[in-house]
Amino acid sequence: MNLTLDRISSVPLYAQIHGEIRRQIEADQLKAGAAVPSERELAEICKVSRMTARQALNALKNEGFVYQERGIGTFVAKRKLDVHTRNLIGFTEEMRGRGLTPSTKILLARRENAAQEVAQELGIETADEVFHFQRLRLADDSPLAFEDAFLPVKHFPDLDAKNLENESLYKILETEYGVAMRRAEEILEATCASKEIARALAIKPKSALLIVHRVVFSESNLAVESVRTFYRADRYRATFVLTKNAV
Amino acid sequence: MNLTLDRISSVPLYAQIHGEIRRQIEADQLKAGAAVPSERELAEICKVSRMTARQALNALKNEGFVYQERGIGTFVAKRKLDVHTRNLIGFTEEMRGRGLTPSTKILLARRENAAQEVAQELGIETADEVFHFQRLRLADDSPLAFEDAFLPVKHFPDLDAKNLENESLYKILETEYGVAMRRAEEILEATCASKEIARALAIKPKSALLIVHRVVFSESNLAVESVRTFYRADRYRATFVLTKNAV
DNA sequence: TCATATAAGTGGTCTAGTCCACCAAATCAT
DNA sequence: ATGATTTGGTGGACTAGACCACTTATATGA
Structure with a gap:
């Protein structure tokens, strides 16, 4: 286990440790069942506090990459799924992670008044305008x-x-408007x-079809997007990792 | 904000704080948008370290109950969904949480040799026996x-x-066999x-139909159950909360 | 030989701090 | 009045310890 940290970087130390171990697991350098350095060992190796x-190991545990047994140690978990957990990511990023090439065809892009349901989901008035996009993925x-998809006009003019x-929507929101995604609520259902x-x-x-209805919230808890995605059931399955206590 | 902690209890202090604030949010005593005591205030109130x-606020954040803004404070999030986050719970508990009365009719209960796919999911040999349950929920x-559902015989004799x-399966596993659920991997797909x-x-x-395929792991990372649940799409939707960084 | 105590190691919890970047409101100077 | 600066509060990151419950292996005793 070799780990070099950049102490000048703005990336937190725990995130560097987390990223490096995760990389090694994904590259199969740390194989399933293998012991990960204990918290005290890792602290010693990286010259950080326990x-x-x-915190780094905790994040890996929440993502399902490792499991911990009290009195025993920390070990690499068997990963049956190719899930990168259910991190909040966009379509583009998700497809690239699955080794597929994403592309998008815009079927509709216009402004309209928010429908009752959409307004409620986005926390705006029905008099407010929304962008309405229909896209083929x-x-x-x-x-x-x-x-x-529906996004409030007032937060994203133009x-x-x-x-x-050709650009990821979430990337545009972040770079052009400085709005970063933080949290989303999802409802999954089936339909014909x-x-x-x-x-x-x-x-x-x-x-x-698998319908994924997602409402995305920004860092400042602003409802940013309400989107329903209708996936072909024969080509898409949603994968999750659940844990008993998110603590 | 009144908070009394039981310092003799085996329940960790952060869990007590977390539970109490969560209770107040769910009881609508803390309304959406309201400020939660800051980390330092909360530490002072509870006479614990920051x-x-x-840790308590972090858990609430991961569950989507509150959001935090640097330099500003911690606030109760708007909850559009009645999700209890992506906690790992069984059918019985989930239905009770949704205000419904669950019941179960067993259609099939027998021992059989593990099929290839099931054996792989449970990490056992095809020669090993599994319990095969079919239940109408x-x-x-x-x-x-x-x-x-399939469970390995060797870990759960009789x-x-x-x-x-009439009993929750997960409750039986915990009380009778001392095996507690810790983590699960889920695949959701749609079918006819x-x-x-x-x-x-x-x-x-x-x-x-919405198919939820779940492989459940115990505290010691033992594959405990592989179960496919076929939900009527007109009566069931799965809800999740996603966060950007599970850290 | 076999049971029992012990020691070392692990994760779980907790303390009492520190420094930083960030934000808002009050204050000060123009 | 208004723009700039200070001040105090917030969450984010981090430290260097502590005690506990638990496991395993080793040593000790009958």
């Missing part, structure tokens, strides 16, 4: 999902003028494809 | 889900003799109902 080392040039076809969506996704009507 | 108070006496119809499942759930064939 609490800092512990492709992975390796084959249709994967149909997306229906968003419709940006290059949504309507004729319109079936045609867009090149599947038979009444095929199974 | 790190301990911080009802909420308020109406069919909600069909469940297909499990088939227990009262599975087969004739058999449609009949069991009292729906039309080809209706949409």
Whole structure:
């Protein structure tokens, strides 16, 4: 276990440790079942306090990369799923993580008054305007999902003028508007494809679809986006890691 | 904010603080947007160190109950969902949390040799025996889900003799075998109902179903259960809270 | 030989601080 | 009045310890 930390960097020490160990697990240098240095060992190796080392291991535990047994030690968990946990990431990033090439075709992009439900989800008035985007999401040039998204106009003026076809939406929000995603609430449900969506996704009507309805909140707890994504059930499954106590 | 801690209790102080604040939020005594005591204030109120108070607030943040803004403070988040976060809980507990009365009808309970896929999921050999349970899950006496579960025999001898119809499986595993759930990996996908499942759930064939495939691990990282639950899409939606950094 | 005590190591919890970047409101100088 | 500066409060990161419950292996005793 070799670990060199950059103490000048703005990246916190625990995050550096976490990242390095995670990298080694993902690269299979640390194999499933292998012992990870104990909290005290890790602290000694990295010349940090035990609490800092512990914070790094804790994050790995919450993500399901390692498990800890009191009195025994810390070990690399068997990972059956290719989940990178359920971190809040956008479509582009998620597809790249799965080794697929994402692309997007914009089907609709306009301003409109917020519908009752959308207004409530975004915490705005029905008189307020929202951007309404419909996008076809492709992975390796084959249709994967149909997306229906709403964003409040007042927080993102001129968003419709940006290059949504080739840039990640979340990246645009962060770089152009300085709004970073922090938290999201998701509802997953199943449904059968309507004729319109079936045609867009090149599947038979009444095929199974996985609907992911997501409301995204920024660092300052502003509702940023309400989006429903209709995934082809034959090409997409959502993966999660649950833990008993998120503490 | 009144908070009395039991310092003799085996429940950690941070867990007591976390539980009490969470209770107040769920009881709407702390309303959305209201300020929660700052880390230093909370430490002072509870007569604990700031790190301990911080740990309690951190857990609440990860669960989506509060959000924090640097330089400003900690505030109660708006909760649109009745999610109890992505905590690992069983069917019985989940239904009670949603205000429904759960019940179970056992359709099949037998020992059999593990199929290839199940053996791999549970980390056992195909020669090993597993319990195979099929259960119909009802909420308020109406069919909600069909469940297909596999548990390794060697860790739970005589499990088939227990009262599975009326007791929570996870409770039995904990009280009778001393095995507590710690972590689970879940895959959610959509499908159309087969004739058999449609009949069991009292729906039309080809209706949409949400499949939740869950592999549960114990505190000592033992694969305890592999279960596929087929939920009626018209009666069940899965809800999650995602955060950007699980740290 | 076999049970029992002991020591060393582990994660879990907790303390009492420190320094930093950030924000808001009050204050001060122009 | 207004713009700049100070001040106090916030969360974020980090330290260097402490005690506990738990496990395992080793040594000790009957």
